Amino acid sequence: MNPKAHQPDSLPAPGPSALAQSEALVAQLRAELDDAGGWLSFERYMERALYAPGLGYYSGGARKFGLRGDDGSDFVTAPELSPLFATTLARPLAEALQASGTRDVMEFGAGTGKLAAGLLIALEALGTEFDSYAIVDLSGELRERQRETIEAAAPTLAAKVRWLDALPERFEGVVIGNEVLDAMPVRLFAFHAGAWHERGVVSRDGVFAFEDRAVSAADDLTLLSEIDTDTANDDYVTETHEAARAFTRTICTMLARGAAFFIDYGFPRHEYYHAQRAQGTLMCHYRHRAHGDPFLYPGLQDITAHVEFTGIAEAGVETGADLLGFTSQARFLLNAGITEALSEIDPSDTKRFLPAANAVQKLLSEAEMGELFKVIAFSRGLDDTLQAFSSGDRSHTL
Template sequence: MNQNAHEPASLPVPAADALGASAELAAQIRGAIAAAGGWLPFDRYMELALYTPGLGYYSGGARKFGRRADDGSDFVTAPELSPLFARTLARALAQALDASGTRRLMEFGAGTGRLAAGLLAAFEALGTPLDSYMIVDLSGELRERQRETIEALGGPLASRVRWLDALPERFEGVVIGNEVLDAMPIQLYARTGGVWQARGVGVDATGSLHFEARALGSPSVSLSNEDAALLAQLDAEIDPDIRYVAEVHPAGAAFIRTVCTMLARGAAFFIDYGFPRREYYHPQRTEGTLMCHYRHRAHGDPFLYPGLQDITAHVEFTRIAEAGLETGADLLGYTSQARFLMNAGMTDVLAEIDPADAAHFLPAANAVQKLLSEAEMGELFKVIAFSRGIDGTLDAFARGDRTHTL
């Protein structure tokens, strides 16, 4: 195999042991492709690259979350950026707990545990202590980091946390998922010369993984009625002579249906980057949104260093909303991260820090600016929430709600 077939010169080269693990995962993926007849749909490749036990990006030992490339991380999330994110988010979640008469919280994809630790402490400060805090995370390595972070809180708070290996059939409380949906496998369809094909993964003559298309009528291609209708709509709206890549999110939609079916009473909040359908499938977004992250650098090659880099796509929030509504859950709200955090009182939380204390106030203010700015995370990131048993809305969605755009 040509080990350097996908190696951009601008990216750091992983350590030898990491390269060895990546090569092992690539060999397993090639085996899966061979067993499937020489081709895998892209969502299956993405699943293997991210979640193969012990070797996938989220199930292996890569650091992932952090502030800088030199700490071995690949990207930063809002909880890592500032503790004020958790303190502000807690205000909105506490109101949902009160409105539903529940005292339990479940977090999906808890990262380093920093959000969990911040929320637990914030709930105590707000006078809304939790009965339990459940974490669902596929990564054993991340679970250990989460335990270390949470145990630093001390016994009483840490004792309320437990990790779930399976979801309960019924849950009453509040669910939170920050940057969970973007890491769920997507399917790809590419139109060239007016003809749609499924874009998947094959192996070339040198043994390298590469994109490979298959006709929609092929035995290995599964096209749902919903996706067929989407492609037909794109044909009607976008010049057929334009080469176009469309991403669809069946895994994310299935996840939302599972969570909203489980939710007997309470609310489920999901924070991620993305757009409603009309913006997502814009005629000018011809190559989709698929992106990879390695050492805080973004690039577009999903076959580089399998298992060592993150592979993501923006969320198509209309499909997410439809999936939740199909279960009978209510759509509690949908808005930008900036509007959600401002409605929840982020500027008030920042004001609790003395501006005269420049060593603390200035870094906090800079982080808040990144969380709220349209040029940073404030507009690209959205918050969508579903509920059962909550009358009316919450303060966090009271102004600037965008459900009409879905």
């Protein structure tokens, strides 16, 4: 594949070793395309681009998390923006541990380890007793970064941390996943010529491209039936989230007692599948620039889609778990006391206070992360709601 066929002039080219990694993945994808008769579902392409062993974006060695494109990273997450995110998130986690009488924490997709380190420190500062902090992450490179970050920031608590290669059948405690659901592979569908088509991947003249195929009679298009195709624009495109729903069912089935929190960007179903959202939410991130080409440097860029939270809620409740709450990130953090945490920094210490205040503003602002990002939580064995969902709960919108 000629990568220049997909390289916008405004995006930097990768170095030779990174490009070689991408070309190795492209070779695997070409072989799989040939074996599949020349057409792959986009879900399968996205899964391989992100998680192919040793070559995918999350399973390979490329740097992902950081503040600027010139440090080699592609995007920034809330824990990277401010330590106050972890400090604040620790409060509802501690409340859930106490209310459920459990003593273990499990984090999915721990990134650089900053959230884990911050939660370990904050939980200890709150006087919360816990036995272990388990991390589930597919990337060996990230595991090492996580280990280094945690040992540097919380050396006395590092012994509590362990990395899991497989999920336990049963878990009692608190689960946290920050920006995990959006990284699950999605299926793409397009409505045109009066019918739904699944959008897949083909190779044309050595370059990956989209190609639509009529859906089979066996496909369950119940979710898509909610879209008013009479008013939708021609060639309406959207996603379905089978992988994210399956992941949610797995976690909520595993959760025997405690709570599971997921923080991500997205919408309830009635907003997600609105007829005016004509081109879906699929997006790619490369060197802190967002663009819409998932075929640019496979394995070297993030491919993501917004979360359809109604489906996530349904998946969790189907297992018998309770929907603990659903609200915006801003409301969740405000209820959990982020402004109080900020107030503990002396405003006269401008070198500390101003960056902290700016980061909190990004976490809370409707124009930044505060409204687009949501928090959804499930529970078993909790009799009451948590303070973080005490006002502004939007469960009724799901």
